Amino acid sequence: MTNATRPPTARDEAGLLAAVTRYERALMADDLAVLDELFAPGPATLRAEGTGVLVGSDHIAAFRATRGGAPARWPRRVHVRWTGPHDAYVVAESDREHGAGVQTQWWRRHEDGGGDGDGDGWRVHAAHVSGGPVGAAPVDPGAADDPATWRVRGTPLAAGADSGPLRGVRVAVKDLVAVAGHRVGGGVPAWLEQAPVEEAHAPALQRLLDAGAEVAGIAQTDELAFSLTGVNEHSGTPVNPRAPGRVPGGSSSGSAAAVAAGTADLGLGTDTAGSLRVPGSYCGLYAWRPTHGAVPVEGVLPLAQDFDTVGLLARDGATLRRAGRALLGAADGGDRPEALLRSRTLLELATPETALAVEAALAALAVATGLPVRDVDVPADAPAEWTAAFRTVQAAQAWANHGAFLEADPDAVSPSVAARFRAGAALDDEQRAAAREVVARTRTWLDGLLAQGWLCLPSTSTPAPRREAGPDGFEAARAGTLPLTTLASQCGVPALGLPWGRVGDLPVGLCVLAPRGADADLLALLDGLGPA
């Protein structure tokens, strides 16, 4: 008996996914010739939906010829289960806001197919289609007016340009980013108290306002951005609108919660060790961490300058792309990689069910883009090594930034966050130098890898932890996720989180890393992936 979740060979998988891509494109184009070709000929072929089963390729073709095309669908998860080298069971799932439900297909490769990995020879022998209700994903009703989400709200708090590509887009600004006329609170009351009123917007925010966006408010953050959970002992834990009873993730916690709840359309936040990608994963949002240095960090409270970035969260890919272009001030981009890269080592940093969810999202991305998936080797001990190095450099810089403040007011932040800062105080030059050497080596290695394609990995090792998990549970979640998030952080490469995975009802992100500076290309990946 074969392993039901792994393809017999890479070529088998490439051929199957290429055939699925061809099928989905033909379906959306109502290209009857291709659809008929991809269904196995003969009387035994099956097509089922709730109202009945068509038996025989002739009946299926006749049905297709008269229905005038299928409803639009955008698969977000493609679950592939192999029953043998020539047979696979494929379940493709569209999210509710992206059209009709679920289709199941039994694909078989025929011996007369070319077998050259382009989908030749694969045929559907049985299909089952069912549509669910179309509509927005459910949102926790307690989320809209959650006091733990916002520190300041306005109608708007700051207006943008009268026209532009972001006109009407409401931004939840993380409370690390300067908003003219307001203080930066940093998630710490004692910090807020001593902070000056900002005279100007941070340049990154100004770029969004110049493109027509407006500031809906200043959203809460984890204390000095040094956490990934979204738990803040001072302001409370924002409700995760998409995962009731779970934390929202952080440190861009309030921005994520507000966008997921629909009280903002765009989150402007920061990502040092995953502070956009993690709440994006936990709250079911698109997240973009730019190339280090590609978006100005002036006017933003620093945590660890080697890794700090300013980026975005959005409910849909089109908004993220438009806002990303405004932040970059860059050309369109659109160069595509040769392949999507998958690493078993990285997948296995997530729990088994999270890894399966991310693999399904990755297969959906391969189907949507038509890009092949290629397996790459990551040494099993590398993630632990790069994570430790990152944490060393991060802690040293964080202490350099905020040590004086924390020495003066040791109770300003909670014990677990304080401990992270203090770890930086204890580091000697040799430790810091050794860590920097690992970071440099990791960058070189990843640059080589990304020349082959874009690396796809879980955004987080699990979906959002329960609110009652407590400090030990949150620490475990952070420790599990850092090996996944710190790779992009220390290498300075851009990362795009797609909120396509599901573990039960809980969202979990698929993260795509591109070469340094390829932000416009990475954002262009969002074109054609779903409704604008």
Next chain:
Amino acid sequence: MTNATRPPTARDEAGLLAAVTRYERALMADDLAVLDELFAPGPATLRAEGTGVLVGSDHIAAFRATRGGAPARWPRRVHVRWTGPHDAYVVAESDREHGAGVQTQWWRRHEDGGGDGDGDGWRVHAAHVSGGPVGAAPVDPGAADDPATWRVRGTPLAAGADSGPLRGVRVAVKDLVAVAGHRVGGGVPAWLEQAPVEEAHAPALQRLLDAGAEVAGIAQTDELAFSLTGVNEHSGTPVNPRAPGRVPGGSSSGSAAAVAAGTADLGLGTDTAGSLRVPGSYCGLYAWRPTHGAVPVEGVLPLAQDFDTVGLLARDGATLRRAGRALLGAADGGDRPEALLRSRTLLELATPETALAVEAALAALAVATGLPVRDVDVPADAPAEWTAAFRTVQAAQAWANHGAFLEADPDAVSPSVAARFRAGAALDDEQRAAAREVVARTRTWLDGLLAQGWLCLPSTSTPAPRREAGPDGFEAARAGTLPLTTLASQCGVPALGLPWGRVGDLPVGLCVLAPRGADADLLALLDGLGPA
């Protein structure tokens, strides 16, 4: 690559269908322990419906534990496609009037299973469920008042007993059966003209009236019952309510059309060579041809006494069973066979798509009853031989019955029917004796076969032919179907037609033959097969 529609071995198929039976029963009983056991454990197991996909057996079990049972469903077709010796793709389909839609399952046999044919070791690795609208099957709107269906209607034409198990059941009486106060028309105007007014109901009809049924009217028949198409040049071709543009089948054509249209609940007709089973198959009705001699044929115009029977048509199995008990005046029955027998030779007498439809219905019957399917050998040349013998004896007796009438009025019936009668005039004693010998041999052979189980075969070789098929098309349909129908006819065994097959939208019957005299057992098969 294996043949996708045949099981690797009989034991593989028996094990799989036993597992499906166990699953369906556990589902209807909401037996969570069995359901959980039958789903493969682990994070990769899938369960899809229109609203989304659950991934992992734990999530599936949790869903099942809280939903409070599944909607009732009664699979009518179970399509099995084998992807390998350990893997099968199963699509089970319920008709709209029998509950929620369609489920697809990928079953895999685990090596730790017993493999002893009782379903051990088979597990669901992926399932997809979708519900369709529940309600009556669609009926051609032109069917209700079709003048070609009825010769006489009343409100009622004859009342039944004030109480009884058939109270309120409206009977469409075939125009071969005596209704007191009316002539028997036999589908031929010249016959009607010379027929006497009947003084009493035929005893078979009287039994139904004594049980509370009433006569809704006298329904059209093919000329002197010597046809299987339902085309009558004098009164027209009744609309087939379930297959627009198609013939209804005959010779109990009007009774079938009336019951399918809902203007009657029960058809009282005759079956010599298939005249109940064929219209039952074409119109999507349950049909019962009794053991020869089990129901009195007095007061019924004969065609060929060696084979003539009086039997029933109904839209649902429960009505058929109640009416059958009234006709038999017999005890309940309920003995079950050891197995359901399937013959590749007999299936291949039907078109490939009809054979697949009947196989799917047979698998559904196996699942519903829990009876195993066993393949039996029928010599390839036997059907042609028994059909020829039957036609010889039938033609001889038909000529003996009606030759004088047709000699006196050669234009009373249409040329094709006249030719069938005339074939009987040309037979010599030797031909008749040789035919009777084949019939006797066939009876002995079938008796031996039916001691092993009940034989399941297509009711007809195709679904209903198009109305415009013309004499050659109708003759071809009759010639294709006679090898299937005349087996029960010449052996005198009871036959039950289940309207479960579908070719495209068209119904086609699965026919079950039981040992001579086992009518009550055969009708008891209808218990537990679906809503009353």
